[in-house]
Amino acid sequence: MSEDVTPSNPGADGESWKEFLRSFLGEEGADEALRAMREAGLDPNALGQAAGIPLDPHQLSLMVTQMQAMMASAGDSAINEDMARDMSRQVARTDGDPTIMASQAAQYRNALQVADLWLDSVTDFDPPRGRRDVLSRAEWVDNTRDTLLDVASPVAQQMVDALIETLSGQLGEGGLPEGLALPGMPEGGDIGGIASQMMSKMSAAVFGAQFGQAIGTLGTEVFGYCDIGFPLTDGGHVALVPKNVEAFAEDLEVPFDEVIQFLAVREAAAGRLYSAVPWLPSHIRAILRTYAEGIDIDMDAMTEAMSSVDPTDPDQIREAMSSGVFALQSTDEQRAALERLETALAVVEGWVDTVTEQATRAHLPHTNALQEMIRRRRATGGPAERVFATLVGLDLRPARLLDAAKLFAAVQRERGVESRDGLWRHPDLMPTPQDLDEPDTFLARREAEQEAGSDFDTSLAALLDGTLPYHDEARAHDDKGEDEPRP
Numbered sequence: 123m124s125e126d127v128t129p130s131n132p133g134a135d136g137e138s139w140k141e142f143l144r145s146f147l148g149e150e151g152a153d154e155a156l157r158a159m160r161e162a163g164l165d166p167n168a169l170g171q172a173a174g175i176p177l178d179p180h181q182l183s184l185m186v187t188q189m190q191a192m193m194a195s196a197g198d199s200a201i202n203e204d205m206a207r208d209m210s211r212q213v214a215r216t217d218g219d220p221t222i223m224a225s226q227a228a229q230y231r232n233a234l235q236v237a238d239l240w241l242d243s244v245t246d247f248d249p250p251r252g253r254r255d256v257l258s259r260a261e262w263v264d265n266t267r268d269t270l271l272d273v274a275s276p277v278a279q280q281m282v283d284a285l286i287e288t289l290s291g292q293l294g295e296g297g298l299p300e301g302l303a304l305p306g307m308p309e310g311g312d313i314g315g316i317a318s319q320m321m322s323k324m325s326a327a328v329f330g331a332q333f334g335q336a337i338g339t340l341g342t343e344v345f346g347y348c349d350i351g352f353p354l355t356d357g358g359h360v361a362l363v364p365k366n367v368e369a370f371a372e373d374l375e376v377p378f379d380e381v382i383q384f385l386a387v388r389e390a391a392a393g394r395l396y397s398a399v400p401w402l403p404s405h406i407r408a409i410l411r412t413y414a415e416g417i418d419i420d421m422d423a424m425t426e427a428m429s430s431v432d433p434t435d436p437d438q439i440r441e442a443m444s445s446g447v448f449a450l451q452s453t454d455e456q457r458a459a460l461e462r463l464e465t466a467l468a469v470v471e472g473w474v475d476t477v478t479e480q481a482t483r484a485h486l487p488h489t490n491a492l493q494e495m496i497r498r499r500r501a502t503g504g505p506a507e508r509v510f511a512t513l514v515g516l517d518l519r520p521a522r523l524l525d526a527a528k529l530f531a532a533v534q535r536e537r538g539v540e541s542r543d544g545l546w547r548h549p550d551l552m553p554t555p556q557d558l559d560e561p562d563t564f565l566a567r568r569e570a571e572q573e574a575g576s577d578f579d580t581s582l583a584a585l586l587d588g589t590l591p592y593h594d595e596a597r598a599h600d601d602k603g604e605d606e607p608r609p
Contacts, residue, residue: 200278200279200329201271201278201326201330201333205331205334206333206334207264207267208334210263210333211263211338212334213334213337213338213339214259214341215260216338217342219258219365220365222256222257222258222364226364227256230256230367231254233386234362237390240482241387241477241481244480245539246539247397247543249390250396251357251358252359252393252397253359253361254359254361255361255362257362258363258365259342259363259366262344262363265355266341267337270337271333273410274333277414281325282322282326282329341363343366345362345366345389346360346362346385346389347359347361347389347393348360348388348392348393351471352396352406353392353393353403360390360392360393367382367385370385374495375491376492377488380488381492383486384478384486387481387482388496391474391478395470395473395474398546401548402470409463410459413456416455465522465554465555465558466552468558471527472523472530473542475527476527497524500523522555522558525558526558526561528562529553529557529558529561530542532562532564533545533565
């Protein structure tokens, strides 16, 4: 039977401390912990106050609820997915998120179907076989969160490890008094080990909240699944988010039907590219992972920045993390990864830009104006750039979009649609940063490289099969015999 420790004063004799412990250890575990404190000559009430446990029942309840949410992080993930889910939904609905009506869904799906008809005339890539979704903001968040978690987790893990190392040092190391080891503690009551576990859970919760805020904000601005450089779902799905399309159209002097149709063509074009080029999404994710794994955090700068932060206060940790406490050191490997990523995103956007313009110019009178608005939106930093800057410290703005679009237009003009789309057959065929520097001479340079490579391949094959013709000096040497030195 549990010991009665309910005094008239809610803070007396460790009642607040017991309530806090009960939330994690259960009734019997909390009683055993308090008994061990008394036997060790410790005052539970004083210990609870020293640990920052509030005496006020309402404050205590809020603290317990917050700590339980933080400790509920699944497994060893660097991001508390439950917190990310709840926060992202809440943010997505902040400015209103009406349910999609049947008539509205039909209007947008029809626009996606028309987009496929128009695209058939400008590209040989087939339409993706996935769904045509019409989504509320919260539905978009739910459908894309797993992919974005996968992208953000490697960087979050690096930052969490650094944060734990810094804050655990502030909490100190050592053992608890004999007899005071709580259920689940390492042998000897290692405070350092407990601190690391607590910091890991707390950091995951803080990252979960930040992640949810970022993704929820993204959900209030994107038009579909294909706005950030690679598909956010598996299975070749495309989508439109009516609430965000309407918000974009408000400031345009363009008929609303044209806005819907233009954005539907862009989404459908990107969907075709991702579906027809299955290596492309994994190629971009691999670049992102290379960047994440190469992160090097300035521990001296972090230690200095966190020196005034209470490691038991989640709000202080969250504020510090949001203020740029993580000083990421740029390495040669990261700079190379960033260049590859910027190029890949520019090339994707350039192709989509080119194909969309060609598919819509005969049907939409305001194609040029809409094209310019999209380019300006991307050039000044749209939602995707802010999200990735928050999550992984990356600016994914495709600054060279116009160069890439010019390159694809030049290839099509000189060689046709098949050659333009043929650049996606293999990652090695993708335009490089040097190609984007001089898009108009791209084909001439590639042909020269292919001719040089062809000559080498032919010579190598002839050497291996014994048909490579002799050079005059080599024949004269061999005719003199193997032992005679060459003059």
